[in-house]
Amino acid sequence: MSSNAMKLIANALALPIGLASALLSTASMALDLHVSEGQLIELPSKAKTVFIADDKVASYQVPSADKLFVFALSPGKTSLYALGNDGQVIYQDDIVVGYDTASLNQQITQLYPQASVEVVGNNQQLIVRGQVPSAMMAQDIIELTNSYLVSNGNEGAGIQTSNGDQQASSLVINQLTVTSPNQVNIRVRLAEVSRQVTTRLGLRPGSEFWGLTPAQGAVWSNGADDVASLNVNDFIQDITGIKLNTNSVMLDALATEGAAKLLAEPNLTAVSGETASFLAGGEYPVPISQTRNGDVIIEFKKFGVALEVTPTVLSDQRISLRLAPTVSSLDANNGFTFNNITIPGISTREAETTVELASGESFMLAGLLMNDESNSVRKFPFLGDLPVIGSLFRSTAFEQQETELVIIAEAFIVEPSQENHFNLPTDNYQPYSDLERLLNLSWSSASPTQQHKVLIEQDKPKLFGDSGFYY
DSSP states (O other), X not given: XXXXXXXXXXXXXXXXXXXXXXXXXXXXXXXXXXXXXXXXXXXXXXXXXXXXXXXXXXXXXXXXXXXXXXXXOXXXXXXXXXXXXXXOEEEEXXXXXXXXXXXXXXXXXXXXXXXXXXXXXXTTEEEEEXXXXXXXXXXXXXXXXXXXXXXXXXXXXXXXXXXXXXXXXXXXXXXXXXXXXXXXXXEEEEXXXXXXXXXXXXXXXXSSBTTBOOOTTOOOOOOOSSSEEEEOHHHHHHHHOOOOOTTSEEEEEEEEEEEEEEEEOOEEEEETTXXXXXXXXXEEXXXXXXXXXXXXXXXXXXXXXXXXXXXXXXXXXXXXXXXXXXXXXXXXXXXXXXXXXXXXXXXEEEOOEEEEEEXXXXXXXXXXXXXXXXXXXXXXXXXXXXXXXXXXXXXEEEEEEEEEEEEEEEEEEEOOOOGGGOOOTTTTOOOOOHHHHHHTOOOOSSXXXXXXXXXXXXXXXXXXXXXXXXX
């Protein structure tokens, strides 16, 4: 083969090789950047036009014709093209932007060495997963992750609390697991003490006054029925010289005092962050609308002693407790009539508070007082206004009602127990014999209280209910 032939073959082979090298110069591997980071790119020739597919993910600046500075804005993926003076592509690259989770994970490890947590990126979101010893630490880590997002330009970043409540957006996904016990037993005692005092003293007309008999269908206002009454006709005749009929005037004297106590002791167990509720009362029907056919639609309203409690385990011995008790009763004085149906009103006492206490501690919420007083005067026209003797023709009624609501709560961090640690009220029940009932004696060897005490000492303390079993 001649030398000219060899040169022709070499030139033919060199053409595709040079073309391939030119194509490779316009493409490279994907450019990985973290948010708020940038990189300077040297172009093979001077660029006339630069394109970025998504300017929300990344942007660029041109310090010179053959240099390009690319910087990341938010997580995502986009493409970059640079064109020369002849319109040909001189540079092409894919830009992948993500969060710098390595620095965030290092910061979490330094601040919370007891936790085993990893933060990974998922497009615009950050997933926080792992195990923490307490719910308070989990909330702190979530807030730290949220502040990291805010510092990287995500002003609308939101957090999710340890109980799953979502706040703002969902850029931070909480997949943390709390290793400490997260069940709380709450024993609440609600007591409402009501004291009512009523005093009446004075004169009231009888069935006949000064010989006058009331017209048909009319009656004298005699006040309360259950009162101590005394005919004072002779007494008035001696003073005034006026003789009244037998049933004209009666002495109205009444003094009553009563007290009432409403007590509820709910014992509830709830998972940390969840709400447990209790109601001891009932429901009453309330008509809300009427159909064209005349049918009345009824809705039932609840009343009684209600309680909503939300415990949150902060650490292995600290509990945050939110209590919302309500004590309500039917009130006929505030009722109304609907379609000839009298519907009573509701008298409500409620409170809401959040406290922090150690496992086994108690707190009291008191001072919820209500004091109602009423004073009314009934008198005979003209005679009741006379000086000195006018008091003989007047009747006064005084009524006072005081009510106080007291709430006592006790919380324990509990764990599931074995079946043999639980007793039923009937386990230690021994029926009385006829002789024991007759003599009012009990010959049992050990009282239930002593037996319960032995079982309690076998394990760490548990709640002991009034009914004789454990919670």
